Amino acid sequence: MRLRGGHNIKLQGVPGGFLETASSPDILHYPLETKSFNYSQVCVTDGQTVGLGDVLAKDPDNYDVPLLASCSGRVDLEMTPRHLTIKDLATEEPKEYSYKDEQEHIHKKMGPAGLKRYKLLNLGAWEYVRDAYTGATPDPLSTPQAIIVSTMRLEPILTKGDVLLKEYLRQFTRGLEHLQSLLEYQPIYLVLPKIKTDLATRIKEQIRGYAWVKIVEVPLKYPYGNVTILSRYLGLKRGQESIWGINVDGVLAIDGALTASKPCIDRVISVAGPGAKRPTHLKLVAGYPLAKIMSEHAQPDCVAIDGGMLTGSLLTQDVKGVPADCKGITLLPEQQSREFLAFIRPGFDRQSYSACFMSSLCGDFPERLTNAVRGELRPCVSCNFCEDVCPARIIPHRLHKLIYQDDIDQVERSRIDLCIECGLCSYVCPSKLELVHQFQQAKQAIAAEKAAAKEAEDEQQTDSE
Ligand code: SF4
Ligand code: SF4
Structure with a gap:
């Protein structure tokens, strides 16, 4: 099948290619309901002291995907509705994952690969794996017909794979090796943009000799990095065995869990958009206070969106911390007043697919988008x-x-x-x-x-x- 459609949107506020570490938080608010998970099974009690990597809650509808503590501290279940709060934070090195007796039966039944999958689930790396067709979390003990690793996240504002690949290329290739060790003969498709860059050359050099990796090159156009579109493009049919879709951050999480046996608590998200003071990629932990992000990174009178410009959803005032599955925060200036007779303005500052504004005479430029509907x-x-x-x-x-x-x-x-x-x-x-x-x-x-x-x-x- 050929790829069709797609469109690239030029916006102001796209983050540069570097990573920043967020300032230390003094409290963490974990939303118990996120876009992909509902951590309804709380595993801690009010006032309990938890250590880094401890399981705070689980999602029973998604194979018990855990919500892990990203700092040690004291649990508060009352402070914020529909959140789990950790206060009195203390820094601590993550504990190494240890075998539990009840896992012995998995080893006996499924061998080392089964044990690895169990480890991925318990260390928080499984939440990055998606069924390419349904978008749901696949059964960690199932075997897929193929894995698609997409290095292209092309939605405006979100952290693209190349930002992480530049920093963590070795870890990424090691993560691919770990993925392969979970399979028997099924292929891994590595999706790269069809452009010549130093990074693409380095990736190809690093995976030379990995006969089990099939490189697929696709045009750099939104949403061609989407794993559902890629499955159809590759002719992978929806069947009994699922197709797993993973992005670069997921492969790095898998490497972290299986190489270092440490819980996956770090997130890299974009904090950007036309309303950002300084669009950036931020390394932080889930539950990081949103108020702190807004005060340090947003211009006055902005709205925050959980995700990218096109698929994100509004972060309402009652959400207090970064959701565990957040990929980026898009900041949009809030237009307080309506533009007078917006529809008859020549539109030198607006982009449109229909090229109906005067801006179409000026060539491509990044638009400063706001939350105004204009008309x-x-x-x-x-x-x-x-x-x-x-x-x-x-x-x-x-x-x-x-x-x-x-x-x-x-x-x-x-x-x-x-x-x-x-x-x-x-x-x-x-x-x-x-x-x-x-x-x-x-x-x-x-x-x-x-x-x-x-x-x-x-x-x-x-x-x-
Ligand atoms: S949202 Fe659905 S219908 Fe609209 S362009 Fe995307 S795939 Fe097509
Ligand atoms: S107005 Fe044009 S873009 Fe909008 S729904 Fe109709 S055909 Fe599609």
């Missing part, structure tokens, strides 16, 4: 821009019209399930339609309908028995 919502004008950019080969404006008609069966038949929620259709839509949001809701409605139908079928079967 009213309009009906779909059938411009087809959304179809042009959609990398999933579906027709977003058709889906939009079917959703508007409430024809959920046709929405399903039009393959809404192929949508990877990259956000490009919403971004380019001149009518400012919230397409991705509509598609997310429609997918949920379809899933709920199917679940209800299955429940009714099960009940009927039980009655007839």
